[in-house]
Amino acid sequence: MSFVIKNKYTFYGVIAILLWSTVAALIRDLSELFSPIAGAAMMYSVSALFLMSVMGIPKINNYPKQYLAIGGGLFVTYEICLALSLGMANSRQQAMEMAIINYLWPALTILLSILIRPKKVNILVYPSIMLAFIGVAWCISGDQGISINILLSNISDNPITYFMAFSAAFIWAIYCVVTQKISQGKNAIVLFFSATAITLWVQYFFSNEPSVNFTVSSTVTLLLSGIVIGTGYALWNQAVIGGNIILLGTLSYFTPVFSAIFASVYLSMSLTGAFWEGVAMVTLGSLMCYFVTRTKNNIN
Template sequence: MAFFSENKYTLFGVAAIILWSCIVALIRDVSELFGPIGGAAMMYTISALFLTLVMGLPKLSDFPKRYLIIGGSLFVLYEICLALSLGMSTNRHQAMEMAVINYLWPAITILLSVMLSKKKVNRLVYPSVAIAFMGVAWCIAGDSGLSLSVLATNMTENPATYFMAFSAAFIWAIYCLTTKQLSNGKNAITLFFIATAVALWVKYALSGETGFEFSVSSTFTLLLAGIVMGAGYALWNQAIMGGNLILLGTLSYFIPVFSAIFSSFYLAITLPVSFWQGVALVTFGSLMCYLVTKDKPKTRSKKYSGAG
């Protein structure tokens, strides 16, 4: 109990990372059971309800308007692109490719921050970003070998999903950079989830998807997916209050690996060696981006203590 009380915020963050690693597989499963749009709409509705119960419903007046409008729009766009890119993939293996593309966002975030910053940066950041993108290309090309023709052929099979996946990675990177400046330290995640659910229901009403078939197992999967997603954000919100952010930040870069391992078991798919190599490259590239750009601790001069 003493260990938990001393490290509870860090443990909350570790739990959030584990839950986020399960999201890809659960979104894909829900989309197969209820349809990509309708399934996502129900899942985000459950997440919004869960967050409201756990964190309460905040007042709009508590947040800066620019944060609500710009941050909320980016969040909704990201979640819709992510959910639909996974749900509309041709098969489960392609859904895993969408997940890996999404995990480019840490490298893209750092790249954009470097491009916008006037500070001198380590030049290793650029090859690090290139390694992350090469990892995605490696995953998409598969055992056919890395070439532009192979990449173009694979991506033209379902261009909409690839477009949404790449868009999601860039949108979330922009979200991370802008909301830090606009939020004034406040977190409107519950409101953003509600907005995402509403947007998905509107899209569902305008789509050709009709009806849902519920069973005990499908209902359980839906509830589990919604709660897992909501709980991940709720726990992370607690973790950043007093957790070891250096440890949690480092661990978060391994989410692509954790996600691929969990998804391969949960979705019962065999991922080729080339896919795992690509995941490793994305993870390594993103982690290198972080390491070469993080601020170095300032060394303090030792004060004279009176000792000889």
């Protein structure tokens, strides 16, 4: 019976990873249907309401204040940077570059863990991290090959979005390291989603974005997107209870691949060979980081 239960929770985790892989494409679609800030604000609003219906309305007093302040601040900032970098990208191709930059966070999490708690580590961790960064540069440079001039030229085309995407990767890495210490085993994801939605609505009302116009198609996309991301977090919350975390952790490193595949189909994109090569480098670099640190037990 315990084997069946563990398989059930592991299955929940697999579905959560696949659902998260759709987020980049869905956020980009919503930004085109509505506007970058309004689309993100509505999506997180739907997700927050969905999570409340599934996980219940949270009570602030049940969570450590430090976790709410620091963890909540990092979470909200991360989600806003990610959503707006995807929504404000100049094209769908550039939006996918933002998504891949975001997936530097696993390698950065390991790097931060090493810096915070210096220990003897497998020397392969550093070239693994470098490989992930090279993969991102490869994606940004395109078929022209990597060069400083090409990278700077592409980034200067829309520097704000690149800044937000890189910031998101670093912020999420910090979030992963910090919240493990201050959360006391609590999960305030419902509160964090609600805070993200409220913050985005405040940004929207102070922005110059146009008023929101709904159609049947855009409404369905909005509801689907909010439920998808909310379901992903709800299922993952169940998966960590009794699933095979080693398997799920390994599988999660393939999210950039799943995300690129879904985006290419959903957004009708033709991604270049160089982009796929870059995605492979980011994925391989992150996996190498995970395995060389895990097998040597260098990071607790």
